[in-house]
Amino acid sequence: MIAQVKLAFGIAAGFGLGALTVQALHAQAGPPAYVISEITVTDADAYNREYVPLANRALAESGQRRLASGGRTVALAGEPPASRIVVSVFENLEKARAAYSSPDYLAARAIGDRYGRLRIFAVEGLAQ
Known part of the structure; x- marks a missing residue:
């Protein structure tokens, strides 16, 4: 007993x-970080063939989880969005910043800038 x-x-x-x-x-x-990319693609074939595989590989190694990527987008208020929108989540803002400033991503970005105009920003989410 x-x-x-x-x-x-x-x-x-x-x-x-x-x-x-x-x-x-x-x-x-800590709170997660969400990265929003607005991309106006000027040469879709070259963008998809040359930039996307390099960028995906560089960001996959960083812990990025993609939530939306190039799906149907509608404007709810204000200007219409760019032709391609990508939304990703990272563990925190520091990891997002590190991913988008890594040598591998910067090399991919140099190629991507030839085939589109990219606007990328991060926002700190709410603690879960």
Whole structure:
């Protein structure tokens, strides 16, 4: 009987400690960062063939998760959007900034600038 009480107490203590650890890790993570890219493509074939594979490879290694990429876009207010919109999420603003200033992405961007006008910005999201 005493062994069962000790076991139950040990399980409860372990569960409580685990819950506190998970909560602390979530608190340290900080808010995510969303990157919005507005791209006016001037040469779609070259853009898709030369820039997109290099940029995708460079950003995939950075932890980027793409949420939207070139899908149907409609203006809800103001000017119409560029011909291509990409929305990505990163763990935080620092990781987004690092991804878009990495040597691999900057090399891809030099090619992309030949085939379109890119406007890329990041916004810090709300802590989850």
